[in-house]
Amino acid sequence: METLLLWLFYISSLYAFIPGLITRLFGFRVFRRGLSDSRFALTFDDGPDPVYTPQLLDLLKRYDAKATFFVVGSNAEKNVDLIKRMHEEGHLIGIHNYIHKTNWLMRPATVKRHIQKTSGIIQAVTGVKSIYYRPPWGIVNLFDFAKRGDTQIVLWSAMFSDWRVRIGADKLTQRMMKKLRGGEVFLLHDCGSTLGANRGAPGEMLIALERVLMEADRKGLKSVRIDDLIHITETAKLEKKGGPAPVDGDKAARSGAKPASRSKKIVVSLWLLWEKVFHQLFHLQSTNEENPLLHFRIRPYHGEPVEMNGGVKLKSGDRIMELHFDNKRLYEFGSRSKSPVQLAIKMVRGMEKELPKLADHIANHPDLHDVKALYGVSMINKGPEQFGFTVTDLPKGWFASSSRLYLKFLLRVIHPEGGARLKQSAEHLVPKLIVMPIDHLVSHYMQDDSKRKMNGNPEVVPEEEPVLNASVSCP
Structure with a gap:
């Protein structure tokens, strides 16, 4: 019994709990926030949805805003025309597994198949291989780190519970306005059919998002794709490293x-x-x-x-x-x-x-x-x-x-x-x-x-x- 408990503790801690904790709290080996005064990122999970995703694309086009869509592979298969439209209108398409299931409940080989299958669907439509990956609920396991060379894991810096209808457009607007600044990565949803979500929630999100995009224009803020925000961030870090070295007053430095x-x-x-x-x-x-x-x-x-x-x-x-x-x-x-x-x-x-x-x-x-x-x-x-x-x-x-x-x-x-x-x-x-x-x-x-x-x-x-x-x- 002790050996069984040992293995359960070891596997759950090493495979799931510790990787999830250090990525969610400290951004270890993932991208979740950028460095920019005027650029932020809108990201949308769980779609495409035949009702709400077209409305979202129309809204983004009106405000000349670019976004990143982390699509569920099974939804992408059913809505190929929307995947094509996302690509043609300049948005980035990322992977959100083939079905919306947590990585903690799947073997590494199963997660790998989900990623490869969804990537193949995207590439068949757009001609571009997707390397940007957001695991469902942002939950990573130990082997997700091993895929670092093949994929870039993307989490978020701000989420708003927009999958619940009861939040409403007004409260959602207030929450989003508080986080509206350069470098932020917004987590939003253009589909309400996943477990725990409300079917009509994306409608409330669209109302709030239009208000936020209007305010972003007023403040001179621009929504960009995740790959663009990553590039901006890496450039800023390189410029920062090129500055003067800190004063050597630390014992470790001495x-x-x-x-x-x-x-x-x-x-x-x-x-x-x-x-x-x-x-x-x-x-x-x-x-x-x-x-x-x-x-x-x-x-x-x-x-x-x-x-x-x-x-x-x-x-x-x-x-x-x-x-x-x-x-x-x-x-x-x-x-x-x-x-x-x-x-x-x-x-x-x-x-x-x-x-x-x-x-x-x-x-x-x-x-x-x-x-x-x-x-x-x-x-x-x-x-x-x-x-x-x-x-x-x-x-x-x-x-x-x-x-x-x-x-x-x-x-x-x-x-x-x-x-x-x-x-x-x-x-x-x-x-x-x-x-x-x-x-x-x-x-x-x-x-x-x-x-x-x-x-x-x-x-x-x-x-x-x-x-x-x-x-x-x-x-």
Whole structure:
């Protein structure tokens, strides 16, 4: 039962909750707001609708406003003439899945088929392949990030509950006027037939939208397509970067480490909060409660046999000590390191201190004497073999794929070079199993008169990367 709860928690958190939270709150890896004084974006979901979409297109044409339509593929199939008209009148057409169903309730392969099928419908009519994607209700899953190279996920900065008739045109107008300024991405709906919507709601939206477009003209504001607002925003960011560098008054700057941005700090805080919940739920322990580097739990191994150092074989049912690096310490190491080499040195020294503590813990607890191996999942390059670990591939499947995405996110957060390192070494960033016989741990690392038994080996620093192990449960 505990294993089942573990997998449910892990899958729901990693697959859905955490990606949804950081994208909706902090715009991580999505576009939701632009940088412009005079341009904003009108976006419309769920259509095309044979009744309301033609009225909307007429309205946009009267005010020379451009918009982005995130269409539902099944609706697009039924209203090909409206897709053609959107394109001919200069609007951008994006993807909103083939049917209006949340990505949390669909497998990654199903979401991919929805996107490809809808994109194919749009391309067949317009001759243009759509790369702009808004998942229904703005809910993303972990694998939506993996499609970043093929699609641009677009959310919004302002929504108004315009799918409800009871809001009415007057209240809707007030809400929209408050958000009418450059850079905003409005979320509106030109179809009221989806689950939870009212069929006549788009009629109220059209009344309010005309008032807003009149006010936008008066203020000198212009509605543009999402791709245009993205281009304007990227240009503004480049111009901003070309300005004078900030005054070096920060401790991190003086030390050579790059200070974290506010958004990154918020993402890290949420990530560490989730880790605390994980630790409490699955009763992770540590040999150093005040400032731990490693956490662990004892559980049976479930998987294929693995041959470790000394010819010892780990088999299904054997008890293991499952390791998890403390992500707060990892982040501290990364944020205080000037380079990958410094990070590697800190990780090596940290492991040299922790392994003897684990050996002593095993030796001093008779109920752990039947534990057969240390066990973990790591984004590995070079290094763990020097400590006595055997490195082996994860079995292909859901766990390996999700672990790779999570550990890439971890590397992006803690590594001094962040995303740049991912681009440089993407082919090497593959999660591995690392295992060590407990007998090897005790014989090589157990304290003896306060001195570790290291076989006389000098300290060796990994040539490139440290071990990156995280709160990812092993199969």
